[in-house]
Amino acid sequence: MSDDSCIHCQNVVCPRQEALQCDGCQKWQHRTCNSGVPRDQYRQAVKDHAQLELKCVTCTETSFDIPKQLQEDSIADEYIGDIPEDDPTVHYQTIEEGSNRGFRRLQLHS
Numbered sequence: 844m845s846d847d848s849c850i851h852c853q854n855v856v857c858p859r860q861e862a863l864q865c866d867g868c869q870k871w872q873h874r875t876c877n878s879g880v881p882r883d884q885y886r887q888a889v890k891d892h893a894q895l896e897l898k899c900v901t902c903t904e905t906s907f908d909i910p911k912q913l914q915e916d917s918i919a920d921e922y923i924g925d926i927p928e929d930d931p932t933v934h935y936q937t938i939e940e941g942s943n944r945g946f947r948r949l950q951l952h953s
């Protein structure tokens with residue numbers, strides 16, 4: 844595998860050949876390989892030393908579907924700050940066990 848190989852025909856792109864580099868994946872492609880760039884435009888761009896904007900078929904198809912990688916920085920959310928175990932403002936009420944039992948009398952129908 845070489846970065847110089849055409850993404851369309853897999854053949855090596857020679858410097859003497861008309862070639863274009865994809866803006867997306869930075870891979871090369873022959874102009875004649877489905878690049879969609881007319882020869883006149885290519886020649887003109889070379890002459891003017893202009894950059895031909897090209898996106899290969901793969902990049903064109905996936906450019907709208909590339910999921911943005913979510914940065915895994917949720918570790919900060921998992922950190923729970925120090926909670927004081929002995930908060931002097933909290934007063935615990937002790938409820939005597941069975942204190943509510945008196946209200947649960949069964950009503951007996953005789």
Ligand SMILES: [Zn+2]
Pocket residue numbers: 849850851852853854872873876
């Ligand atoms: Zn090619």
Ligand SMILES: [Zn+2]
Pocket residue numbers: 865866867868869870898899900901902903
């Ligand atoms: Zn590409």
